Amino acid sequence: MIGLVLTALLACSDDDGSFNLQVNMVSGDEELVLGQNIDINGVTVNLDIAQFYLAGVTLDDEDDVISYADQYHIFSPTDEKNNYGDVEIDKTFDILKFFVGVEPSVNGQEEMDFTSRSTSDPLGPKDPQMHWNWNTGYKFVRLDGNVDLDDDGVAETQFRYHIGTDNLLRNVEVPIDFNFRDGINDVVIEFDLEKLFEGIDLKVDYFTMTGDNPPPAIAAANNLPNAFSKG
Numbered sequence: 287m288i289g290l291v292l293t294a295l296l297a298c299s300d301d302d303g304s305f306n307l308q309v310n311m312v313s314g315d316e317e318l319v320l321g322q323n324i325d326i327n328g329v330t331v332n333l334d335i336a337q338f339y340l341a342g343v344t345l346d347d348e349d350d351v352i353s354y355a356d357q358y359h360i361f362s363p364t365d366e367k368n369n370y371g372d373v374e375i376d377k378t379f380d381i382l383k384f385f386v387g388v389e390p391s392v393n394g395q396e397e398m399d400f401t402s403r404s405t406s407d408p409l410g411p412k413d414p415q416m417h418w419n420w421n422t423g424y425k426f427v428r429l430d431g432n433v434d435l436d437d438d439g440v441a442e443t444q445f446r447y448h449i450g451t452d453n454l455l456r457n458v459e460v461p462i463d464f465n466f467r468d469g470i471n472d473v474v475i476e477f478d479l480e481k482l483f484e485g486i487d488l489k490v491d492y493f494t495m496t497g498d499n500p501p502p503a504i505a506a507a508n509n510l511p512n513a514f515s516k517g
């Protein structure tokens with residue numbers, strides 16, 4: 287399936303439009319800034335790491351599909367914009383599709399495949415780490431910091447959401463209704479932590495590495511499709 291949509295991309299590579307995707311991480315109306323307190327559904331959290339794998343990007347409309355399926359990027363508040371290359375211009379694409387995570391064929395790679403990757407490869411070794419080991423695979427979403435459990439305004443207790451494993455890859459569709467033109471096109475979407483943690487009590491479930499505490503990791507992964515919207 288991936289091979290088929292790639293062909294569509296190659297067929298329209300002789301135009302002058304370039305496509306950037308920007309993901310703004312927010313919590314409701316607040317922009318997420320690393321190292322600063324942020325309110326997530328009434329709980330104060332202070333994150334120093336907030337990043338995730340986004341791949342399988344596809345622009346879709348009724349009669350055309352452009353896919354950037356081979357591109358993986360790690361998005362974070364310090365690396366919120368990535369370029370995907372050429373795009374068909376003078377055309378409106380209704381829907382942006384992608385997934386959060388790493389597809390099973392890559393997530394299940396052998397140790398040598400992983401360690402031979404360059405550190406500049408989004409799927410290569412990272413600091414902070416975006417993988418557990420070659421057996422467990424990649425951390426699809428990584429949020430690290432502290433949470434304020436006693437409501438004194440100081441986040442004092444270690445907060446960790448490391449979401450991964452094949453079963454927790456989630457597909458996302460964002461209506462963008464974006465008209466691509468000559469030059470650089472910035473498609474801006476939001477990733478809302480209040481929606482990611484909807485229905486999760488962050489004063490109870492504030493620590494999961496997925497395998498050690500699956501329920502909150504599953505709950506957050508299930509919220510991923512609703513956590514993204516047009517910026």
Ligand SMILES: [Ca+2]
Nearest residue numbers: 434436438440
């Ligand atoms: Ca506190």
